[in-house]
Amino acid sequence: MKRYFLEVMYNGTAFHGSQLQGDIPTVQLAVNKALATLMRRPVETFGASRTDEGVHALSNFYHFDNDGALNPQLLYKMNAILQDAISIKAIYEALDPETNARFAATSRQYRYRIYGKKNPFLHERALYHPYRLDKNVLDQTAAALKEYSNFETFSKRNTQTKTFICNIMDAHWEDHGNELHFVVEANRFLRGMVRGLVGTQLQAGRGRFDVDGFRKIIEAQDCTKADFSVTGHGLYLEQVKYPSGLLVQIQ
Numbered sequence: 001m002k003r004y005f006l007e008v009m010y011n012g013t014a015f016h017g018s019q020l021q022g023d024i025p026t027v028q029l030a031v032n033k034a035l036a037t038l039m040r041r042p043v044e045t046f047g048a049s050r051t052d053e054g055v056h057a058l059s060n061f062y063h064f065d066n067d068g069a070l071n072p073q074l075l076y077k078m079n080a081i082l083q084d085a086i087s088i089k090a091i092y093e094a095l096d097p098e099t100n101a102r103f104a105a106t107s108r109q110y111r112y113r114i115y116g117k118k119n120p121f122l123h124e125r126a127l128y129h130p131y132r133l134d135k136n137v138l139d140q141t142a143a144a145l146k147e148y149s150n151f152e153t154f155s156k157r158n159t160q161t162k163t164f165i166c167n168i169m170d171a172h173w174e175d176h177g178n179e180l181h182f183v184v185e186a187n188r189f190l191r192g193m194v195r196g197l198v199g200t201q202l203q204a205g206r207g208r209f210d211v212d213g214f215r216k217i218i219e220a221q222d223c224t225k226a227d228f229s230v231t232g233h234g235l236y237l238e239q240v241k242y243p244s245g246l247l248v249q250i251q
Helices: 027-039 074-081 135-145 193-205 211-220
Strands: 002-010 056-066 086-094 107-115 168-176 179-186 235-241 247-249
Touching: 002 027, 027 056, 027 074, 027 086, 074 086, 107 193, 135 168, 135 179, 135 193, 135 211, 179 193, 193 211, 193 235
Parallel strands: 056 235
Antiparallel strands: 002 056, 002 086, 086 247, 107 179, 107 235, 168 179
C-alpha cells in the first residue's frame, strides 16, 4: 500500500470548512467524491490543517492510500471534474507509507487580509475595516505573541483540544498600501485562534488598550477576553510545511 498527498488550493466562500461533516458541502467531501469517481471505489482522505467556514487556502494537504501507482492523469482529471472553487496543485508520494498529513507537518502559516477603502473586488476576499489603525501598536502586539506559548485565550470553547500550547515561530504585520496583512506561523493552531489574534489586535490598533493590555489578555487564559468577531473570508492558509525529503512530487 502506498500513501499519496494531494496539495489543494480553494476558495472557501462556498464551503462549510475544509473538514468532512457528513453531506454538508466541505472541501474534503468534494475531494473525496472526485477521487471516488476517478478511482471507482470509496476513498478516505485525511487533512493536514482544518479551516473553518469561509476560510481560503493557497496550500492545504490531504493524504490517502492506494494499492499501487496512480493514474498518471489523475491531477488533470481531478481538476476537470472538481468545481471551480477547488484546484489540485500537485500530487506527492510519501516515502514512508505511515506519514500522516496532519502529524508530519512541522508548521502552518496563515495570512489575514484587511482593507480600509471600500473595494467590491475584495468582497469575501478580505475584511473591510474602515477604521484608523496604529500600525506601530500592531507591530508591538505581533512581536509580543512570540513571548508566550499558552494561547488558551484565543481558543474557542467546547473544543476537544488537550493542550493550549503553541509555538509561534513568526508573527508580523505587513503594509500593502490599501491593505494590511497579519502573517503568523506556528507548529499548530487552536480552533479560531488566528481570527481571535487578529480581532484582539485590531482592538489594540484602534486604541482600546495598549500592548501591556494585550499581554494581560493573553495571560488571562480566558477566551471571553478575546475578540473573535472578524470574519473567515479574510483568512488564508498559505503554507503547510513538511521536513525536506518526506514527499516526492509525482504530478
